[in-house]
Amino acid sequence: MNYKKLKLFGALIFLGCVNSAVLAQNVKESSNYPNRPIKIINPLAAGGAVDTMARLLAPALQDALGQPIIIESKPGAGGTIGSNFVAKSPPDGYTILMVYDTFAVNPHVYKNLPFDSFKDLTPVTELVKIPLLVVAGNKLPANNLRELADLSKTKSGGINYSSGGAGSSGHLAAELLKSNLGIDMTHVPYKGGGPALTATIAGETDITILGAVITVPQIKGGNLKALAVLGKKRTPALPQVATASEQGLTNFDVSSWVGVLVPAGTPTPIVEKINAAFSQALKNPTVQARMAEQGNEIVASSSAQFGAFLGQESAKWAKVIKENNIQLE
Structure with missing residues (x-):
C-alpha cells in the first residue's frame, strides 16, 4: 500500500471513529434526557394564549418528564425574537418553543427573518385548535x-x-x-x-x-x-354565540392553534419524548376540563403531521394576504 492510499485509509478510519463517537454521545444524551430543568419559550406577551396554554400544561408536563418546567416570555416582532432565540439554542431538548398561528404567517410578514422557520426549527406537535x-x-x-x-x-x-x-x-x-x-x-x-x-x-x-x-x-x-x-361551528363554551356564517358571512371559517417546536438537529428520540410528554399532559383530567371550558379542540399531532400542517398554513395565509391585498405593518 503506497503512502497516499495509507493516508486516505487512515483518514477514513478517523472519520469513522469521530462519527461513532458523536453517535454514541447522541444516544447517551437521548437516553439520559431529561436530567435538568426544561425551559419553554413563549415568543409573545405574557397573559396571551400561548402563555396561558404553557402555564396550564406545565404541571402535567413536569409529571410526565420528571423535571421542573420553566416558562419564559420573550415577546417582540410578532414572535420572531423568541423564535430566533430557540432556533439558535443548543438542539438538546432543554429549550422548547411554544408558538401561536403567527409562526406560519411571519415569513410572509417579515422579509428578513434571522432564521428559517422551516429549516432551523423541528416541529414536535400541534397541541390544540382554538x-x-x-x-x-x-x-x-x-x-x-x-x-x-x-x-x-x-x-x-x-x-x-x-x-x-x-x-x-x-x-x-x-x-x-x-x-x-x-x-x-x-x-x-x-x-x-x-x-x-x-x-x-x-x-x-x-x-x-x-x-x-x-x-x-x-x-x-x-x-x-x-x-x-369565526369558526365553522359554535363553541360549546359559549353555545349562545352565533358563528359569522350564521350571521350571513357564508363559509367564513378562521381559527387559531398552538404548537411546539425545538431547534433543528434535536435528536429524534428526544423529539419523540417531548411529543409523548405533551400528549400525556393533554390527557390530564384537569387539563381536559379546562380545554372543554374554553372550547378548545385537543389535537396532539405527531411531529410529521404538525410539519405538514405548518406548510399548509403558510401556503393558505400567503394566498389570503395576496388575494385580499392585506397590508401588513
Missing part, C-alpha cells in the same frame, strides 16, 4: 356583526380593533371580516394577545379578535361581550 371570537367592550352599542357594520357607518372615527400584532390570526381575520362586511376598521397592533385584550376591556379599542382560551374567561366574567364565533 376558536376565534369577535369580542367588544360592554359599552360598545353593537351585539352582533350586523350591528357592528351599522355602527361603523355612524360612529365618529369609525371602528378600530386591537390585535396581538401584525400578521396574527386576529389581524388577518379582522381584515377578512371588514372585507366581507364591506366596512372599514383601523388596526391597532399590540405585542401579544394579552395587551390587545386589555385594550378592548379598557375601551381603548372597540373590538378585538382573539382565541377562546383568553376571551371566554373575560366574557363569562362580564368584562367583554362576544359578537361572533
